Amino acid sequence: MTSTRQVYIDWNNDGLFTGTNEDITAYVKTVEIQGGRQTPFDFIGQIGTCKLSLKNADKRFSPLNSSGPLYGNLLPLRPVYVTITVNGTVYPVFRGYIKTITPASGVLGDRDCAIECFD
Numbered sequence: 001m002t003s004t005r006q007v008y009i010d011w012n013n014d015g016l017f018t019g020t021n022e023d024i025t026a027y028v029k030t031v032e033i034q035g036g037r038q039t040p041f042d043f044i045g046q047i048g049t050c051k052l053s054l055k056n057a058d059k060r061f062s063p064l065n066s067s068g069p070l071y072g073n074l075l076p077l078r079p080v081y082v083t084i085t086v087n088g089t090v091y092p093v094f095r096g097y098i099k100t101i102t103p104a105s106g107v108l109g110d111r112d113c114a115i116e117c118f119d
Contacts, residue, residue: 003086005031007052009098009115010079011070017081021069027061029053029112031082033094035119048119050082050094053112061113062103074101080117095119 006025008017017023035048059065063074075098082094096119103113 001087003084006083006085006090007031008081008083010081011073013073013078015079017079021060024054027054027056029055033082035094048094048096050080050096050117050119052080052115052117054115056103056111056113059103059111061101061115063101076100080115 005028006023007028008022009024010017010019011022012019030051030053032051033048034046034050036045038046054061056062058068060068060070061074062068063071065071078098080094080096080098081092083090083092085091094117096117099116099118101113101115104111
């Protein structure tokens with residue numbers, strides 16, 4: 001069984017995930033998704049969350065980087081869509097919105113960016 005994960009952010013907020021730089025799969029280090037009912041006895045599901053850890057060596061996910069390709073579009077409430085493809089079939093696993101964008105500070109070490117989302 002083969003599977004691949006795809007992560008998209010609708011940076012221009014047009015309702016599509018097909019624009020330039022909206023497929024961010026190549027920059028994704030980790031994805032943590034949590035949501036739904038936590039136990040079989042929960043009557044109401046919890047708010048779903050998605051935490052993305054992204055490679056940010058070129059500072060494209062840094063909101064203050066005015067020379068970055070996403071400058072001006074790194075904003076809360078941008079739509080996020082995560083899918084997984086298993087044996088050729090695409091399954092949606094998360095659809096929500098950006099809550100926070102937090103690039104790592106400093107010039108030394110890994111330049112990562114954390115994006116927290118909610119559904």
